[in-house]
Amino acid sequence: MNDNVLHSQALQASYDQYHSYLLSQAFPEGSPLHPAYPTGHGVVGGACIALLKFFFDGNYVIPNPLVPTNDGLSLVPYTGQDRGRLTVNGELNKLAHNVSFGHGVHGGIHWRSDSDCSMLLGEAFAISVLQDKAHTYNEKFTIRFTKLDGTIATISNR
DSSP states (O other), rough: OHHHTTHHHHHHHHHHHHHSSOOOSSSSTOOSSSSSOOOOOHHHHHHHHOOOOOOSSSOOOSOEEEETTSSSSSSEOOOOOTTTBHHHHHHHHHHHHHHHHIIIIIITTTTTTHHHHHHHOOOOOHHHHHHHHHHTTSSOOEEEETTSSOOEEEEEEE
């Protein structure tokens, strides 16, 4: 093992606090007993945004977007360079990413690839359910929406 690791101040500080040389966890109960893939939060995030994309116009540009103030007590206009180009799909994609990464990756219990692939798995599951459900409606329809990978999903009962 590299001496830089064995003699690092970070390793000693971690040992002094946790009385172990094992990597500490963000959660007091430690690492979960389940495998890293799939992430539950990633699957749910991907499925939920696919369902929302089915019902809402993903290309709709959000007018006058707002963001919270630093204290979280009020909202102020968003002033980023992409103001005026924020779409429903873009914001939903960010939401799924934040749900999955905020819990799993930043918590130290999942890999980035686990979260990315889990969101795709959840999306595929939701699309499958929507395709099956489409055949139960009497009214004929075809709905297309943009998936996480940029390709188009088509749900139709025609």
